[in-house]
Amino acid sequence: MATETIDIQLTAKDFVTDQEVRWCPGCGDYSILKQVQSILPDTGVKKEDIVFISGIGCSSRFPYYMNTFGMHSIHGRATAVASGLKIARPELSVWVITGDGDSLSIGGNHLIHTIRRNFNMNILLFNNEIYGLTKGQYSPTSPEGKVTKSTPMGSLDHPFNPLALCLGADATFIARAMDRDVKHLRDVLTRANDHVGTSLLEIYQNCNVFNDGAFEIYTDKGSKVEEALFLEEGQPLIFGADNNKGIILNSGHPKVVRLDDGSYTADDLWIHDSSDRYKAHLLTTFFDNPSLEGHLPRPFGVFYATDRFRYEEALKDQLDLAVDKKGKGDLDSLLSGKNTWTVA
Amino acid sequence: MATETIDIQLTAKDFVTDQEVRWCPGCGDYSILKQVQSILPDTGVKKEDIVFISGIGCSSRFPYYMNTFGMHSIHGRATAVASGLKIARPELSVWVITGDGDSLSIGGNHLIHTIRRNFNMNILLFNNEIYGLTKGQYSPTSPEGKVTKSTPMGSLDHPFNPLALCLGADATFIARAMDRDVKHLRDVLTRANDHVGTSLLEIYQNCNVFNDGAFEIYTDKGSKVEEALFLEEGQPLIFGADNNKGIILNSGHPKVVRLDDGSYTADDLWIHDSSDRYKAHLLTTFFDNPSLEGHLPRPFGVFYATDRFRYEEALKDQLDLAVDKKGKGDLDSLLSGKNTWTVA
Amino acid sequence: MTKVVEEKREVTIVFAGDSGDGIQLTGTQFTNTSALFGNDVSTFPNYPAEIRAPQGTLAGVSGFQLQFGSVEVFTPGDICDVLVAMNAAAFKVNLPRLKKSGTIIVNTEGFNPKSLKLAGYEASPLEDKSLEDYRTIQIDVTKMTQTALVDMGLGKKEVDRSRNMFVLGFLYYMYSRDLSPTEQFIREKFTKNPLLIEANIKVLRAGYNFGDTSETFTSRYNVKAAQLPKGTYRNIMGNQAAALGLVAASKKSGLNLFYGSYPITPASDILHELSKYKNFEVKTFQAEDEIAAICSAIGSSFGGELAVTASSGPGIALKGEAIGLAIMLEIPLVIINVQRGGPSTGMPTKTEQADLMQAMYGRNGEAPMPIISANSPSDCFDAVFEACRIAIEHMTPVFFLSDGYMANGSEPWKFPSTASLPSISVKQAKERKEDDATFLPYKRDERLVREWALPGTKGLEHRIGGIEKEWDTGNISYDPENHQRMVKVRAAKVAKIADSIPLQELNNGTATGDVLVIGWGSTYGVIKTAVSQCITEGISVSHAQIRYIEPFPRNLGELIKGFKAVIIPEMNNGQLVKIIRDRYLIDAKGINKIKGIPFSTDEIITAIKEAEETVKKA
Amino acid sequence: MTKVVEEKREVTIVFAGDSGDGIQLTGTQFTNTSALFGNDVSTFPNYPAEIRAPQGTLAGVSGFQLQFGSVEVFTPGDICDVLVAMNAAAFKVNLPRLKKSGTIIVNTEGFNPKSLKLAGYEASPLEDKSLEDYRTIQIDVTKMTQTALVDMGLGKKEVDRSRNMFVLGFLYYMYSRDLSPTEQFIREKFTKNPLLIEANIKVLRAGYNFGDTSETFTSRYNVKAAQLPKGTYRNIMGNQAAALGLVAASKKSGLNLFYGSYPITPASDILHELSKYKNFEVKTFQAEDEIAAICSAIGSSFGGELAVTASSGPGIALKGEAIGLAIMLEIPLVIINVQRGGPSTGMPTKTEQADLMQAMYGRNGEAPMPIISANSPSDCFDAVFEACRIAIEHMTPVFFLSDGYMANGSEPWKFPSTASLPSISVKQAKERKEDDATFLPYKRDERLVREWALPGTKGLEHRIGGIEKEWDTGNISYDPENHQRMVKVRAAKVAKIADSIPLQELNNGTATGDVLVIGWGSTYGVIKTAVSQCITEGISVSHAQIRYIEPFPRNLGELIKGFKAVIIPEMNNGQLVKIIRDRYLIDAKGINKIKGIPFSTDEIITAIKEAEETVKKA
Numbered sequence A, B: 001m002a003t004e005t006i007d008i009q010l011t012a013k014d015f016v017t018d019q020e021v022r023w024c025p026g027c028g029d030y031s032i033l034k035q036v037q038s039i040l041p042d043t044g045v046k047k048e049d050i051v052f053i054s055g056i057g058c059s060s061r062f063p064y065y066m067n068t069f070g071m072h073s074i075h076g077r078a079t080a081v082a083s084g085l086k087i088a089r090p091e092l093s094v095w096v097i098t099g100d101g102d103s104l105s106i107g108g109n110h111l112i113h114t115i116r117r118n119f120n121m122n123i124l125l126f127n128n129e130i131y132g133l134t135k136g137q138y139s140p141t142s143p144e145g146k147v148t149k150s151t152p153m154g155s156l157d158h159p160f161n162p163l164a165l166c167l168g169a170d171a172t173f174i175a176r177a178m179d180r181d182v183k184h185l186r187d188v189l190t191r192a193n194d195h196v197g198t199s200l201l202e203i204y205q206n207c208n209v210f211n212d213g214a215f216e217i218y219t220d221k222g223s224k225v226e227e228a229l230f231l232e233e234g235q236p237l238i239f240g241a242d243n244n245k246g247i248i249l250n251s252g253h254p255k256v257v258r259l260d261d262g263s264y265t266a267d268d269l270w271i272h273d274s275s276d277r278y279k280a281h282l283l284t285t286f287f288d289n290p291s292l293e294g295h296l297p298r299p300f301g302v303f304y305a306t307d308r309f310r311y312e313e314a315l316k317d318q319l320d321l322a323v324d325k326k327g328k329g330d331l332d333s334l335l336s337g338k339n340t341w342t343v344a
Numbered sequence C, D: 001m002t003k004v005v006e007e008k009r010e011v012t013i014v015f016a017g018d019s020g021d022g023i024q025l026t027g028t029q030f031t032n033t034s035a036l037f038g039n040d041v042s043t044f045p046n047y048p049a050e051i052r053a054p055q056g057t058l059a060g061v062s063g064f065q066l067q068f069g070s071v072e073v074f075t076p077g078d079i080c081d082v083l084v085a086m087n088a089a090a091f092k093v094n095l096p097r098l099k100k101s102g103t104i105i106v107n108t109e110g111f112n113p114k115s116l117k118l119a120g121y122e123a124s125p126l127e128d129k130s131l132e133d134y135r136t137i138q139i140d141v142t143k144m145t146q147t148a149l150v151d152m153g154l155g156k157k158e159v160d161r162s163r164n165m166f167v168l169g170f171l172y173y174m175y176s177r178d179l180s181p182t183e184q185f186i187r188e189k190f191t192k193n194p195l196l197i198e199a200n201i202k203v204l205r206a207g208y209n210f211g212d213t214s215e216t217f218t219s220r221y222n223v224k225a226a227q228l229p230k231g232t233y234r235n236i237m238g239n240q241a242a243a244l245g246l247v248a249a250s251k252k253s254g255l256n257l258f259y260g261s262y263p264i265t266p267a268s269d270i271l272h273e274l275s276k277y278k279n280f281e282v283k284t285f286q287a288e289d290e291i292a293a294i295c296s297a298i299g300s301s302f303g304g305e306l307a308v309t310a311s312s313g314p315g316i317a318l319k320g321e322a323i324g325l326a327i328m329l330e331i332p333l334v335i336i337n338v339q340r341g342g343p344s345t346g347m348p349t350k351t352e353q354a355d356l357m358q359a360m361y362g363r364n365g366e367a368p369m370p371i372i373s374a375n376s377p378s379d380c381f382d383a384v385f386e387a388c389r390i391a392i393e394h395m396t397p398v399f400f401l402s403d404g405y406m407a408n409g410s411e412p413w414k415f416p417s418t419a420s421l422p423s424i425s426v427k428q429a430k431e432r433k434e435d436d437a438t439f440l441p442y443k444r445d446e447r448l449v450r451e452w453a454l455p456g457t458k459g460l461e462h463r464i465g466g467i468e469k470e471w472d473t474g475n476i477s478y479d480p481e482n483h484q485r486m487v488k489v490r491a492a493k494v495a496k497i498a499d500s501i502p503l504q505e506l507n508n509g510t511a512t513g514d515v516l517v518i519g520w521g522s523t524y525g526v527i528k529t530a531v532s533q534c535i536t537e538g539i540s541v542s543h544a545q546i547r548y549i550e551p552f553p554r555n556l557g558e559l560i561k562g563f564k565a566v567i568i569p570e571m572n573n574g575q576l577v578k579i580i581r582d583r584y585l586i587d588a589k590g591i592n593k594i595k596g597i598p599f600s601t602d603e604i605i606t607a608i609k610e611a612e613e614t615v616k617k618a
């Protein structure tokens, strides 16, 4: 972050606005709001240097509740607005807040283009696998067969795998977290913010009104240990009750093995390395329906992070280079051009 | 293909219209047009059951030259138009013709959504790494630093890797061919057509006016053997002069090896298997700048093909099921609803 | 103690509470029961913007207003006779709608200190002298409900959820209504949970009985059945009627219905409704955005289906480019705009008529297309059916303009039989034999309409697109004369539709006079009511509600000439008025309300009287 | 043999050939040389739709028309004095533009059997008696060029590519022009290839000398320098002028320029032009589509830059929703529409004025915004500068309407100095201290304009968006009264701009009279010419060209009242005429041409005379 840092220490409370928060009671958005407010003071960025930009959706009400600069734009276009802002003001800390419909349905194109251009911004994708604001139609992340208001006989769309899609668009940072695991969420938010480039953080968010329990299997005490795989840099892929399971790479294909029956030890396992693009791709494919026999656990954490030039910085370099080469633009000589004549 | 087949044998000439072909002399589009016209008779589909739908761009003039049904729609939207047509008329053979700007810039979102829904249609993506029709601006596939009319100091966009993007969107068929290798192009066109689901075929196409020679390295006699890797089902990945090089998989990472110095034989090599999604992903990453030392060759052929339900078929099933369960809709009872009263 | 039963011609009630209080359901049940009883009814649901705004807040108040009568009613009523308020916030928001001397029914439990604070009250308004003008009935509904359900083994949440039934039962008592339609509804709704059936019916009856036995309530009311035209009726909402109209047009044209849409308030309910009709071969496609929605519809239309797309203002804005394509292609397509408050995201849950100009001009180039609107919820059926007919028979995209007010409002509908509906004639090009003349895709008949040529038909292979096309052949043409000819013929084709639509009739009043009130869309009911009243008062005023906005009925100019002043009430800042002024060069005056809520009768009456005064002075 | 030199007041030449023939370059060189010589000039390039249509075909003909004169010229000419045709197709397409007795210069090699066939000629028109009315100069340019370059070691392709220089040289002889500006141009163009410099100059001189020495050509012409107002001039095209206007506005406001755009004909050249000015801190962003283009501009404007987006009709259609957002946000934004033939994809390389209504109304809800247009290529500079000024000073999106005709046409421009340009005042909100009153983002000044509050400024943290906002605070508000107030204030803000723009002046004629011709945009030149001519003939006609379409100048209504008839020529099917009729209730008549090409002077004169006749009869 090029942004100037501050001497007086802000607190989470400094980021709360006077606007009443109007999500449904129990909505997962509350937790995400709170974690964002709580990690911001530690980033050292001044309130006035932070901008939250959202599209339209329940989640996109987020900027109203952040005591920073903010824009609640139009449906699907937050990333495009943020791109322009980043070009105008590279020094600002820009956050995009978007839903699964906002970013992956109407806004899918802007998302993948923003990602390939790698503006230095943080995209928080609130995935509740439903359209909340419009009261319950299926979204591009809803599972096949999902019964919703617009699909009384079940959805016919094969859903997107958001992280696989973003990796396909050459993302430099992809990660996943969930509303209910607040400590982990704060960690990943901080890493997303630290990443220089576009960080795409998918957050599983419960919509208790229209899609309650969509991610229960990963958040519920009982199932979480078996179903959620927490990625830690340099650590083996271990999960399960008493860490009794791990994942190995079998000539390029992942496989779940047991660690408690003597056949494998932690040393045999796949070591998480977020700089390995091939492994990151494999991790995105851990996406089976959790009700299927033999499915892989769902990973959480930072899948992939790499460094690539940022559009706005490269542009700045070109602007500087142009001045170096041609001198600072002189309007009068531009206006006159090369061929003039005079009428006396 | 559910489409009825025919008894009289058509020829390529039957697919030629009376409209003068108006691409620039020497444009790669001519070859693609010719190969499409030449493979269609063998598909056995009647002329009147074929529809070509395009967006806007040089390549999108294609339908005018095909003596089938056709629509030259609007920029970026061909896949969306084709989706509606496929839902309306699943039995038709639908081809989408699109450029790199049309499909990946303005039309990127419709492309990835069409792909995940897996309509049974063929998408031919004419990639010339430039905007032809608007006279030479860079496109989402132009390499970094590309000098064009809109980027006199070089492009700042990190380009898309189209096949990687489509795989990220869960494509069921991805392939690559080029305008100049006509026999290979015909083969891959046929396989794309045979695939039941959305087949995405990227065709490297030379724009000799605004981006001449962009793919010369893959088409030129001299460099082709070293730079182009032809994928053949069940065969090892071999390339180079006198087939002197091959590719092995080194714990999930690809590596070029020599076959002529005794260190490796064909038996050690990666065997192409288009049903293996992990391998397909790796193949899409063979995408380095060919001027870099140690780069991998660029693959051509069918990277990946798998079977998944088609949206239009699943919808048909739901419609049938609804009739089975509720009986064929009766308008009068629908109009009256359940609660009526009578004023006498 | 005898209870007096008072006769009423019409009554307006507003139900109000938290969005979790089941207000919409309560209102709908009362409406249906009244309609089944034979009253004329008109309703106006008023949702909060949030899905579930924090309980007890002003922003979270959900309202449902209805008017029912023994005479015809055309609006949900301006001022209310009865306000039912489940809490302090609902009370505060809706009190201004209540007439002096009106009845207030409150759930006292909703006026506890916390609720009062949330609503911004220092002290309880129930103890305030200011309520002396009203008749206030205070019931601790929460407690009554709990008492009724004690020992049934239900959780607090479930118990509280049935409170609305107590209120409903009480009102059924007050208005002498039959409980059975609602009991039937409860049985169907909770068919999988007999306990809830029992509970809800119990509470409903408890409410009724409370009215019956309590000594406090000395008056009951009776609103007789209305003298509606003979026939069989049902109650219907605008979006529902539009959905049925589409299915009916599909049936009468013999074409399968394709509905490509992207969810947006207040249009989504048409999608929800249609997605239930799969056994009618109705295909609904929830596209990735509005552009894909209309483009998929264009693809479907090219394939020969009855193609429809719908949205609200912001989504319609996105469709502009593709609408232009459909105009060039000259294929049937119905575009529905259920208008809401704008501009931009605006006020999504509020009503407005501000997208008329967008429908007329919201695309590049000379791109005229027919526009049709509906007058009321049930009229959406006829209007959308007519939009489909014009689209198919004239090979053109057609706009159908609805709005949030009629989309969510409801009224009795004397629904037609399938047989009584006009049939829609589809003219598809026929298969060509080897020696037939070449098919000319843009050859026109006397109505300037080209033929629909479906893929799969032998010999009709042809290519069309958005570039200007050559006369008859449809090939690309940059010829200057051809372009002018094509622009003119596309305009003439739309203009010619005027030959086949009905002449403009007056909805009220005499053929000439002082003041003509011209309206369009959902202002019908309130203008009708206001004009009727003014006529009764002896004012020379007539009313014309325009359904066909493009092209106008042939006689509209003539008809306007019969009046000395023309006023045009619109829920926008003046749009139809611009078109009328331009077309007929008359000094029509706009009467404009841009508040996200419909006109009141009084507002229209005042405007009429002012116009009449000006005429008299001149 | 002496050669006669004939004086001419003005001359119109059309250069025509294959798109590979270098026609545009030839025309531009002749134009520049004439301009440098001191003539007034006006040009009209006419490209084919294809990038490179097949050689020799009618569709592949590229044309460049210019008028140059010793008097002021306002149009590229209606009918031509000279037709230069490089082949049979070019001859066929352009012959109708040539006046009887005009001069035809042809490259005979372009009339070989193959070329004749491609052009659809049975026999060579050069041998036809029908050409007797003209003066025909037949030169085998191909052979002459080859001869000139023999032994230079150039390939056939390169030799043929310099044929245009022969023609140019010949014309320079005919019109007594200096070769040096073109020689200089050649030297710069081929700076890396001295052989090509030599070859091209050789051929250019060969053409000149051919005219000089050949006995056939007895007449030469002289068109004296024009008496243009004193000052220094350059030649400029509309798109170029627009680009410079943006850079100038950036300089004079002290804001960096951000240009977010997606390529489209005929707007792309502004993007190409601006992308060269990186040393002026100009940031161009080629977005993934038009929606991203305008949204990125909105982001940049929120960040405090001078944000601009541009497109042509179909792309503008896509921006409608986001324009609504900018209106709600009340931030500066300039939207440029370089109009082309519509609807839909239409005729991308042809000109039209059919997107005016789209600019007025092409979005949902009540969403008024200023619209400004330019009168000619060089005027694009002033108009776009003014659009920027209004956007910044009034915190609003502004439409600037150009069209293909002025975008690609050129004329001499007496360019201003930086110092002479008005400065643009930027009013940004100031940093807030702890005890300052809370910042109110939607508080307005007396012009109803809110302050621009940039991220990074302490104490100004605020959130804005597309939902209706509360008066002053800008918070979300669904309050009915607030909505009406906000709709009205947004409209009033735009209307108030009329206070700061110049009154409408007459461009010609007296303040009252029989006929007033109202135009807008690129019809300026042709109306100016036609009206001047009619005035000379004693007709009572005046001319008002409207730059400010929304809001209109305050005095426009008054001004119109001074005339008995109003006619409004437009290159569309009647759009401004609708607005004028609605606003002023006068029976203005549209004069419409929808052919993708500009009006001719005759067409306007005829219309004026018809209007005059009607006035006289009445």
Ligand SMILES: Cc1ncc(C[n+]2csc(CCOP(=O)(O)OP(=O)(O)O)c2C)c(N)n1
Binding pocket: A056, A057, A058, A059, A060, A075, A098, A099, A100, A101, A102, A103, A126, A128, A130, A131, A132, A133, A134, A139, C262, C263, C264, C265, C290, C314, C315, C318, C345, D321
């Ligand atoms: C152009 C446009 N189309 C449609 C809508 C309606 N709309 C608002 S939010 C939304 C989807 C919300 O889903 P998501 O992005 O997943 O957000 P959530 O509410 O679930 O947080 C839709 C369809 C709109 N506001 N604008």
Ligand SMILES: Cc1ncc(C[n+]2csc(CCOP(=O)(O)OP(=O)(O)O)c2C)c(N)n1
Binding pocket: B056, B057, B058, B059, B060, B075, B098, B099, B100, B101, B102, B103, B126, B128, B130, B131, B132, B133, B134, B139, C321, D262, D263, D264, D265, D290, D314, D315, D318, D345
């Ligand atoms: C809405 C819209 N925006 C922009 C354009 C202009 N346009 C036409 S084709 C094109 C891009 C062409 O590039 P590509 O798709 O790669 O096709 P190619 O010409 O290279 O075959 C553009 C920007 C348009 N026609 N419509």
Ligand code: SF4
Binding pocket: A022, A023, A024, A026, A027, A028, A029, A058, A059, A128, A132, A133, A206, A207, A208, A209, A210, C051, C052
């Ligand atoms: S509808 Fe769902 S996502 Fe929206 S606020 Fe309510 S719980 Fe949250």
Ligand code: SF4
Binding pocket: B022, B023, B024, B026, B027, B028, B029, B058, B059, B128, B132, B133, B206, B207, B208, B209, B210, D051, D052
């Ligand atoms: S511009 Fe390029 S892509 Fe277009 S027709 Fe010419 S050569 Fe082909």
Ligand SMILES: [Mg+2]
Binding pocket: A057, A099, A100, A101, A126, A127, A128, A129, A130, A131, A132, A139
């Ligand atoms: Mg969602």
Ligand SMILES: [Mg+2]
Binding pocket: B057, B099, B100, B101, B126, B127, B128, B129, B130, B131, B132, B139
């Ligand atoms: Mg291209």
